[in-house]
Amino acid sequence: MSPRKQSSQELTREMIIHEARTKFVEEGFHQVSMRSIAKELDCSHGAIYYHFKNKAELFYVVLQEYFLELNGIIDEVVINREENCTKLYKLFISFIEFGLNNQSQYESMFMLRNSEIDVLSQEAANFSYQKFAQAVQTLSNNTLLIKDIYAVFISLHGFVVFYRGYATCFEEVKDAAYAHVDFLIKSLSSEKISRSNL
Amino acid sequence: MSPRKQSSQELTREMIIHEARTKFVEEGFHQVSMRSIAKELDCSHGAIYYHFKNKAELFYVVLQEYFLELNGIIDEVVINREENCTKLYKLFISFIEFGLNNQSQYESMFMLRNSEIDVLSQEAANFSYQKFAQAVQTLSNNTLLIKDIYAVFISLHGFVVFYRGYATCFEEVKDAAYAHVDFLIKSLSSEKISRSNL
DNA sequence: ATTTTTATTGACCAGTGGTTAATTAAAGGG
């Protein structure tokens, strides 16, 4: 009856991305179906496959924005004019805050395994981690061991993963977050003193 | 043609659980379909629904075993005749080891959110955590704060979640695990000294 | 005006979790 719409209402890549992002943020990768996106855009789901190879590729594009956002947050903290140790603290908290205020995104960015989408975004995830590690290194005046930075990252990751789904936003668990970061910084601090024999 | 099989080859709850467990361990909750289990058992997938309300309930039963296994591991470490600090170290390593050597199970036990199965196993997960916390408390001669024990648990959790999918077993990342646990214990140790003003 | 390209549809595929009427084997009762 009507293959190809009139140009005024033609589907664009941006329209799809926009709708995908909206639903993705609300429901997460697995809960959003290509058909539900198509329905919202008043088109058949087949049309989306003309613009994107598959679901993973579509959401990979959406995810890019959030990797950029996270990277921007890291930059922002480092650039601030404050004490290094204050900035370090804020960096850790900001990471957790991002994770818990963007739970669907965080899941696809750092948690999914063997699901097509993570294969694509693995590089971006790695880059964000490198950025994080570099920031920590800088803010600590290069006094930290790489493996300890890794340990911090993994521990922050654990916090986000643990509270995800249980808390709906950072605000709800900020006290626990502060305590967790305190705990990690305590370890980092004791490193500088007692570590030289291992 | 043949509703109801002859008693010699009737389906039992145990047969289903056994097959479900096998596939579950290999592929994980979401990858295993009720139909694939049925196929292996030479029955229709509808038959499984006679024995189990739904997929979540079936795998919940399977998961119980692994909660017990984890609890057993915790007990074992505590009971050993060794230095408390050695046991504490082993407890942390054992948790990571369990997580990485039982990745599919760990995912359903501690990672899934809002997927029916986690609602059922939340209680068991909480119990296992309590057991872990109690063990830590005991092994540290009650010198630790609850929130620090929480922080350790979350950080260990982070390690498992992070390496899951990337490593196929504990052995592959044991060095990183040792370093991570070192990092956490360093924080716990410094607690005892410097913590009294917060 | 005609051809070519581009975007879209809708039917289709194989798969998912889950339900249910119909059926038959087994168990229980007289």
Next chain:
DNA sequence: CCCTTTAATTAACCACTGGTCAATAAAAAT
């Protein structure tokens, strides 16, 4: 031993999922 009841199973069905593709019509190029 027959008959009824109960328990277990099947197959067809539902509404979904991601993904493909021939047919088609609008738009662009000639």
